[in-house]
Amino acid sequence: MSFLTSLALLVGLLAAAPLAAHLLRRRRADVITLPTASLLVKTPPTVRRRSALEDRALLAVRVLSILLLALLGATPFVSCSHLALARKDGASVAMVLVVDDSMSMRARGADGKTRFDRAKSAALDLARAAEPGDSFAIVLAGSPARIALAPTTDLKAAESAIVALVASDRSTDLDAALSLASDLLSDARQIDKRAVLLSDLADANVAGPVLDVPESISLWYPIADLESKLVPNCGIIAANRLADRVTVGVACSQEATAARQVRLIAVGKTEPIATAELLPGATSVTFDVASDLESELDAFLEGGDAIAEDDAAPVVPAASGMAIGVVSDAAATRVQTGGRPPVEQALTALELGSTVRSLTSAPEHEADLTPLAGLILDDPPGLTPEERGAIKKWVERGGLLLIGLGPRASTAPLGAGFGDLVPGVVRFTSGGPKGAKPQACAFFGESAEALTELAPRGRTSLEPDALEGAETLCLFSDDRPFLIKRPMGRGAVFVSLLPFDLETSDLPLRPAFLALLDRFVEAARGKGSSRDVSAGQAFAFPGAPEVAGDLMTIGSKDPIRLLPNKVAGSVRVDAARIGRYRFVIAGEPDVRFAHVAESELNLSPRLLAPRSKDASLGGEARKLDISAHLALALLGLLVIELAVRALSAGRAASEKTAASV
Amino acid sequence: MVSSVAKKRACYKANVAAKKRPDPFSPYLSDWGVFAPLRLRAQTIAEGVYAGMHRSVRKGAGVEFGGQRPYVSGDDLRFVDKRSLLRHGRLMIREFETETDRALWLVVDATASMAFKGSGPGSKYPFAALCAAALGRVALASGDPVGLVVLGGDGARALPAASGREAFERMVWTLSAIDPSGDWTARQSDIGDSLAPIHARARRGSTIVLFSDLIDLPEGTRSQFGALATRGRRTFAVQVLSPEEITLPFEHHARFQSLEGGVVVDADPSAARAHYQSRLAALREEWSSDLIGRGGALVTASTSNDPVKIVRALLLGIGGARA
Numbered sequence: 011m012s013f014l015t016s017l018a019l020l021v022g023l024l025a026a027a028p029l030a031a032h033l034l035r036r037r038r039a040d041v042i043t044l045p046t047a048s049l050l051v052k053t054p055p056t057v058r059r060r061s062a063l064e065d066r067a068l069l070a071v072r073v074l075s076i077l078l079l080a081l082l083g084a085t086p087f088v089s090c091s092h093l094a095l096a097r098k099d100g101a102s103v104a105m106v107l108v109v110d111d112s113m114s115m116r117a118r119g120a121d122g123k124t125r126f127d128r129a130k131s132a133a134l135d136l137a138r139a140a141e142p143g144d145s146f147a148i149v150l151a152g153s154p155a156r157i158a159l160a161p162t163t164d165l166k167a168a169e170s171a172i173v174a175l176v177a178s179d180r181s182t183d184l185d186a187a188l189s190l191a192s193d194l195l196s197d198a199r200q201i202d203k204r205a206v207l208l209s210d211l212a213d214a215n216v217a218g219p220v221l222d223v224p225e226s227i228s229l230w231y232p233i234a235d236l237e238s239k240l241v242p243n244c245g246i247i248a249a250n251r252l253a254d255r256v257t258v259g260v261a262c263s264q265e266a267t268a269a270r271q272v273r274l275i276a277v278g279k280t281e282p283i284a285t286a287e288l289l290p291g292a293t294s295v296t297f298d299v300a301s302d303l304e305s306e307l308d309a310f311l312e313g314g315d316a317i318a319e320d321d322a323a324p325v326v327p328a329a330s331g332m333a334i335g336v337v338s339d340a341a342a343t344r345v346q347t348g349g350r351p352p353v354e355q356a357l358t359a360l361e362l363g364s365t366v367r368s369l370t371s372a373p374e375h376e377a378d379l380t381p382l383a384g385l386i387l388d389d390p391p392g393l394t395p396e397e398r399g400a401i402k403k404w405v406e407r408g409g410l411l412l413i414g415l416g417p418r419a420s421t422a423p424l425g426a427g428f429g430d431l432v433p434g435v436v437r438f439t440s441g442g443p444k445g446a447k448p449q450a451c452a453f454f455g456e457s458a459e460a461l462t463e464l465a466p467r468g469r470t471s472l473e474p475d476a477l478e479g480a481e482t483l484c485l486f487s488d489d490r491p492f493l494i495k496r497p498m499g500r501g502a503v504f505v506s507l508l509p510f511d512l513e514t515s516d517l518p519l520r521p522a523f524l525a526l527l528d529r530f531v532e533a534a535r536g537k538g539s540s541r542d543v544s545a546g547q548a549f550a551f552p553g554a555p556e557v558a559g560d561l562m563t564i565g566s567k568d569p570i571r572l573l574p575n576k577v578a579g580s581v582r583v584d585a586a587r588i589g590r591y592r593f594v595i596a597g598e599p600d601v602r603f604a605h606v607a608e609s610e611l612n613l614s615p616r617l618l619a620p621r622s623k624d625a626s627l628g629g630e631a632r633k634l635d636i637s638a639h640l641a642l643a644l645l646g647l648l649v650i651e652l653a654v655r656a657l658s659a660g661r662a663a664s665e666k667t668a669a670s671v
Numbered sequence: 672m673v674s675s676v677a678k679k680r681a682c683y684k685a686n687v688a689a690k691k692r693p694d695p696f697s698p699y700l701s702d703w704g705v706f707a708p709l710r711l712r713a714q715t716i717a718e719g720v721y722a723g724m725h726r727s728v729r730k731g732a733g734v735e736f737g738g739q740r741p742y743v744s745g746d747d748l749r750f751v752d753k754r755s756l757l758r759h760g761r762l763m764i765r766e767f768e769t770e771t772d773r774a775l776w777l778v779v780d781a782t783a784s785m786a787f788k789g790s791g792p793g794s795k796y797p798f799a800a801l802c803a804a805a806l807g808r809v810a811l812a813s814g815d816p817v818g819l820v821v822l823g824g825d826g827a828r829a830l831p832a833a834s835g836r837e838a839f840e841r842m843v844w845t846l847s848a849i850d851p852s853g854d855w856t857a858r859q860s861d862i863g864d865s866l867a868p869i870h871a872r873a874r875r876g877s878t879i880v881l882f883s884d885l886i887d888l889p890e891g892t893r894s895q896f897g898a899l900a901t902r903g904r905r906t907f908a909v910q911v912l913s914p915e916e917i918t919l920p921f922e923h924h925a926r927f928q929s930l931e932g933g934v935v936v937d938a939d940p941s942a943a944r945a946h947y948q949s950r951l952a953a954l955r956e957e958w959s960s961d962l963i964g965r966g967g968a969l970v971t972a973s974t975s976n977d978p979v980k981i982v983r984a985l986l987l988g989i990g991g992a993r994a
């Protein structure tokens with residue numbers, strides 16, 4: 011602050027002058043000497059009190075006037091903190107605001123404001139300082155990165171869109187967000203293109219490349235101190251219940267070294283059911299609860315840290331976890347090195363976050379299939395009518411089935427076919443072409459190349475009925491199907507014409523097999539069969555005609571109405587917040603859960619291109635001329651003073667008249 | 672009841688306040704204003720007043736027939752009107768008037784409250800002294816002796832009843848030399864002591880006139896002054912007030928403090944005015960009825976009044992009472 015500014019503001023001290031005068035006047039009581047005072051009686055000072063009130067109003071007006079005068083005097087020198095961009099030769103700017111709405115942005119600063127609040131405030135500053143001709147777009151960096159506002163020159167719409175932004179519990183995807191921003195800016199007509207990054211840069215990808223955008227675009231990181239600090243923080247990343255045991259998984263930043271208390275509390279209650287101490291370095295806590303306890307449970311991490319919102323999570327009942335059932339004949343598919351069947355070992359090795367349930371035979375009841383997100387049948391010797399019926403109903407309600415057909419499937423007893431799952435007769439023939447066509451096996455991704463060396467001892471062939479309406483995902487080198495997908499109701503049946511044993515082919519030893527299982531599990535998760543997702547992922551309801559639902563966040567009693575989206579014919583609901591999602595799908599209730607992503611607990615900031623902090627792009631300080639407003643305020647005060655004086659004079663006159671009467 | 676300590680404190684504060692700032696209501700600086708010089712002003716006023724000869728109200732043996740009255744037991748039989756008895760058969764007593772020197776005793780209040788000036792042309796004491804001197808001048812011109820008693824004041828003293836030009840000079844000098852002061856609100860004995868010379872020396876037929884604001888006088892003053900109206904003596908009083916004391920013209924709420932007694936009252940004059948004036952009227956009524964009951968009268972005066980009219984009214988009152 012310059013000397014002149016200080017001098018001008020010092021004038022404000024004169025505000026004490028009318029105050030002192032007022033006090034002096036009040037203290038100096040009018041004393042009148044009158045010998046006949048003994049004839050007077052004491053009376054309440056009604057008139058004086060009212061005049062004092064009027065004086066107070068006048069005093070306030072005068073003090074305010076002096077302060078405004080001081081401010082008016084200092085206006086040319088006062089700098090208001092206000093984020094604004096610097097323009098190149100006054101040209102219009104195309105700007106994409108990349109606002110991070112991930113969980114880490116909920117961390118609060120010393121002033122009590124969250125990082126998201128600061129980012130939003132900065133975005134508003136930029137929108138309000140925009141000029142006609144500027145274009146605005148908003149990209150949200152919470153995973154998945156998405157466009158909140160397409161490029162527009164309607165500044166009011168931009169302002170409204172910024173005001174409507176809310177924080178979420180998502181993880182962070184800065185790369186995708188900046189990529190989106192670059193795409194949006196690439197079509198802009200303005201020469202000056204800016205991607206304004208309003209993020210704490212904590213995307214758990216510290217080792218990733220330096221964040222940047224193409225050279226033709228200016229990357230601007232306007233609030234330097236928004237960058238994430240390495241502070242102690244812990245969060246509940248999983249809470250699962252299996253019968254009488256509840257396991258709460260916790261992840262902490264490296265800075266969190268203190269022991270914490272973990273509590274289990276029934277929904278709607280305040281008293282904990284169980285409490286346990288989480289020692290430093292521990293990643294989970296296990297509670298024993300009554301097996302007949304039917305209440306829904308929440309897990310809480312006691313003791314404050316940087317982010318309070320990730321210290322609570324719903325406890326997911328075991329039935330709600332994502333499980334993949336596997337039916338594989340251990341004797342027929344044994345591996346020379348021993349152990350479980352190859353398909354089970356591969357699923358476990360993939361660590362797809364799903365539970366692998368080994369089944370001795372295909373379930374005969376639909377209820378047994380309900381907990382499963384996917385079912386893998388490895389060369390089953392046919393299916394009984396009960397098994398076929400149960401699996402068909404389960405698939406039609408959204409289940410995913412993967413069948414590997416081999417010699418045993420072709421020798422199924424009479425009446426033990428596959429019915430509608432794989433219509434027609436299944437035949438296994440020895441010999442066959444060498445390998446598959448990589449170009450026709452995009453489903454396997456990069457692993458498809460390895461399929462050229464595939465050397466099966468035989469293969470299964472299907473009748474045309476089975477191929478009708480099916481999507482061929484991969485072809486043998488002789489253009490016969492190797493892998494097909496048969497949609498059925500809300501679910502689908504994946505049919506591999508090679509079994510998953512080592513006797514028939516070396517498929518289980520190839521990367522393509524892992525790719526197959528990975529895609530299958532991902533598809534199961536994508537189908538929405540997974541009932542416990544990380545915040546930011548979506549619940550999908552393919553084939554569901556109608557979905558309605560509410561979100562119950564932890565500790566809240568008011569449900570939040572959910573708005574399902576229909577994407578490519580499938581209903582999807584974004585799980586942006588941690589909590590319970592209660593759906594009604596075609597009249598049937600369904601509860602799903604969302605918890606914080608483990609990656610979001612890593613608060614280490616990502617490296618950013620140095621050019622993003624160039625002062626020539628803009629800054630937080632800008633001189634603001636408020637002289638006109640101050641002058642108007644002074645005029646208003648003058649009018650108020652005149653009104654108060656006129657009112658006072660009117661009262662005095664009426665009192666005088668009354669006294670004389 | 673205000674404690675004595677509080678009274679002293681209030682007096683002290685009043686003194687300090689008076690010394691700090693010039694005040695038209697300054698209590699202890701007696702302002703003679705247009706009433707000075709006293710000697711010349713008194714002479715002028717006296718000349719303007721009807722200076723009729725006093726007729727003795729003492730009836731009985733004398734040189735000039737004064738009328739008849741019915742006989743009452745105890746009357747001197749030498750004055751029985753024999754002719755009336757013989758003609759009408761009734762016992763009548765013949766009365767004669769005697770020319771006497773009826774002394775005039777002036778009692779002037781010079782306590783602190785009389786220093787109050789207000790918006791009048793001068794303080795109350797100078798006005799009272801002027802009226803008293805003028806009245807004394809008239810009396811002396813008629814050959815009546817005039818005595819003086821001063822209540823309070825620095826250098827106050829009493830002058831015995833005396834006649835002649837020198838008596839007027841002494842009276843004027845005495846009145847001029849006094850500065851009103853002193854709080855007499857609790858000094859009952861001083862009132863008695865001051866009035867004692869009148870008790871002792873005032874002859875039958877003497878007229879005693881009190882010039883005072885009748886405010887803050889000690890309790891029993893009225894009765895002690897009334898007690899002088901015995902043995903053919905008559906008592907009159909002139910209440911001298913400033914215009915402010917009569918009308919209470921103040922508008923805003925203020926703290927009022929007296930000059931004697933340490934009275935401090937926070938009051939809103941507009942709200943208290945009616946009650947104040949009723950109490951002032953009650954005070955006058957008490958004095959007036961007491962004086963009239965003893966053959967005297969009360970004259971009220973404002974310092975803004977013409978002193979000639981006051982003296983004339985007083986003389987008329989004295990004359991009326993005598994008739």
